[in-house]
Amino acid sequence: MTRWPPGPKLTPKIILEGTRLTHKTDLAFALNEFPRIIGPRKYRYHPPLVSAEWGAFTPYPWGRGIIDFEPAERELALETYATWARLFELHRYYSWVVDRFHLSTMAWQQIHSGHDEDFGWLEERLEPLGFHVVLCTRRPETFEAARAERLEVSGKPDQYDDLGVFLHEQSVLRRLAAGSRLPVLELDMSDGDLDRACSAIADWMESTGGLWAPGPSE
DSSP states (O other): OOOOOSSSOOOOEEEEEOOTTSOHHHHHHHHTTOHHHHOOOSSOOOOOEEETTOOTTSSSTTOOOSSSOOGGGHHHHHHHHHHHHHHHHHTTTSOEEEESOHHHHHHHIIIIIOOOOOOHHHHHHHGGGTEEEEEEEOOGGGHHHHHHHHHTTOSOGGGGSOHHHHHHHHHHHHHHHHTOSSOEEEEEOTTOOHHHHHHHHHHHHHHHTTTSOOOTTO
């Protein structure tokens, strides 16, 4: 029987960023069951999955949330981010996988509202907790095939009409990730190989110490 080596418990904190069609959500679920990320399990349970894509500001599907908030909702959005940050601080010795977060908000607001939201305050709180960012990307020539695959299951197919939107957002996210104070790994998800991606993330997190929570004084 394979046993996990003795040592500190695994408490990785991973933010998955990227435009649509880059397998972020698939990867989030896969990471939450990957032994090198969460340890071996004899039965199935789930660490928490957080997402800024929850359209919780409106009572209808695909409504607004903390990514695409309107100016009048900005205070609500920032309070939501502050609430998540406080929860992360209170549960620093736990694992968290976040499917889109502040970089996606910055990108959307910049592209669609011309507003440069500053989340320096948030990253100052996330950094000592050991949060790492994985920027999921794909090669431009692969978006068309990815769209065709997604249209078979999408409940809102018109959001994929203009692939140029995703290419532009990917470019903006790359620039924002380069300016982040958090550790960032750009991961090409063009092949959709989730096992490969999970292994690459585990290798990177292990090399940076990101699989384990920093101590209170670190």
